[in-house]
Amino acid sequence: MLDWDRVLELKDEVGEEAFAEVVELFLEEVEEVLTRFRADGVTETIAEDLHFLRGSAMNLGFSDVAEICGAGEKSAKSLGIEMVSLQPLFESYDKSKTMLLSGIDSSFAA
Numbered sequence: 001m002l003d004w005d006r007v008l009e010l011k012d013e014v015g016e017e018a019f020a021e022v023v024e025l026f027l028e029e030v031e032e033v034l035t036r037f038r039a040d041g042v043t044e045t046i047a048e049d050l051h052f053l054r055g056s057a058m059n060l061g062f063s064d065v066a067e068i069c070g071a072g073e074k075s076a077k078s079l080g081i082e083m084v085s086l087q088p089l090f091e092s093y094d095k096s097k098t099m100l101l102s103g104i105d106s107s108f109a110a
Contacts, residue, residue, distance in 0.1 A: 001092070002099050006061035023104070026060050027097065034093060042084050047076040050084075060100075064092045 011019040033049055054069035056062075068089050075083045 001064045001096050002103075003061040003063040004103070006058075006063075007100065007103070010060060023060070023100070026056055030056060030093065034090065037086050038090070042076075042081050042086065044081065046081050046084055047073050050076065053089075062093070062096045062100075065089065065096055068092055 010022065014022060030053060033053060037049070050069040050073040054066045054073065057066035057069060072084045072086075072089065
């Protein structure tokens with residue numbers, strides 16, 4: 001679900017304070033897109049939106065989210081946007097976010 005090695009690598013790369021800012025910005029940007037998905041469903045920009053989410057997710061170690069986004073992007077481009085299901089993305093993101101925040105708040109942050 002989460003690539004903790006990537007999370008730790010990013011934290012080491014940017015430092016503790018900047019890492020908190022990166023996480024906050026990531027969550028804000030992703031949730032903005034997911035809120036739009038929940039309101040509008042699948043639209044013509046789905047492939048581009050999923051591409052953006054995939055890159056962001058990979059950067060922060062949300063490996064399952066990145067995989068789901070990549071598969072959705074591929075489906076949108078090859079099979080059509082009506083073949084994209086957003087529910088797995090919502091579920092994976094929610095679980096990954098909970099894991100990340102729990103890890104940051106517990107011994108992971110120490």
